[in-house]
Amino acid sequence: MAATRVGVMRRIIVVAAVCAFALAATPAAAIVGGKPAQPGQFSYVANISIAGSFGCTGSLIAPRWVLTAGHCGSLTGALSQGLLPTPIAWPPPFYGVQLGSVRADGQGAERHSVIEVRVDSDYLLTNGTGNDVTLLELDTPSQIAPVKIAAVGERRIWEPGALATIAGFGTTAENASGPPSQMQVAQVPITTDDYCASAYPSGLSTIADDGSFDPQTMLCAGYPQGGTDTCQGDSGGPLLTPAANGELRLVAATSFGAGCAQAGKPGVYARLAEGPIRRFIAGVAPDAFVPEPGATAPPSGTTPRLKPKPKPKRHRTVKGHTRRHRPRRR
Ligand code: 4AZ
Secondary structure (H helix, E strand, O other): OHHHHHHHHHHHHHHHHHHHHHHHOOOOOOOEOOEEOOOOOOOOEEEEEEOOEEEEEEEEEEOOEEEEOHHHHEOOOOHHHOOOOOOOEOOHHHEEEEEOOOEOOOOOOEEEOEEEEEEOOOOOOOOOOOOOOEEEEEOOOOOOOOOOEOOHHHHHHHOOOOEEEEEEOOOOOOOOOOOOOEOEEEEEEEOOHHHHHHHOOOOOOOOOOOOOOOOOOEEEEOOOOOOOEOOOOOOOOEEEEEOOOOOEEEEEEEEEOOOOOOOOOOEEEEEOOOHHHHHHHHHHOHHHEOOOOOOOOOOOOOOOOOOOOOOOOOOOOOOOOOOOOOOOOO
């Protein structure tokens, strides 16, 4: 009897997972109010397919790691899709990643499969839209230069008012029937947290697109009058701002919003460069960050030793004191 009940439960779980799968595989919306990216631009922006159809955008943050949205990695989806968010990941073989092409058909792209999917372990804990980050490990290191996540010490580059660049393969209108043939790019100002909190207050129904704003794990960008925004399919794509030296830094990743480009409803982005999401990324891909300003960068290649290394004392034989984590397979 007990065995039968377990069998029925298993079947229910499998059916629920398959339904979630079918719903989550429906492509989301692209950038509204932007223009097509020029060939050769934004090579690190990834076009991510899930279960054979276009699903999400992402950013190459290290030779082997592409960052996308938590809800693009979670097998169970997001509350904004009417589904239960969990860190249970899609199996790696379901993903395809294209880099280095502005074309949706991937002409000329560097193509990858995925060998590991890490959904932020806190993706479940907030309202299903916080910690909206997944890291995809590529089969082989990319030959394309990654975009670096900003240093904590560069915080002023993502202050309210900063003009950010958004890019993605998503739809160009809220009700578009499909994504455009080319990656779109636009600029939107970062808003204050207070403005975003009033646009996405807590305590509302989370069944609609309106999740609530969490300033620790989210930031917002958009014009008060709307008109320019990320949309379905841009999820996981980059929000970039220029560092002091003019290089673009990755500051946030497209997460959700109430529709697309509506007045008073800015786009909501996962806050990558500080707080809990930064800590999650640092645990997986520590080389994804630009060095803190003022930190002396180690010279490339071997580090010259200024002082001769002291000889180890013979009587100290304790092993393993500085044992390092097992290196990841490369
Ligand atoms: C989406 O479904 C999506 N306007 C991404 C961003 C926004 C809305 C929807 C923000 O992928």
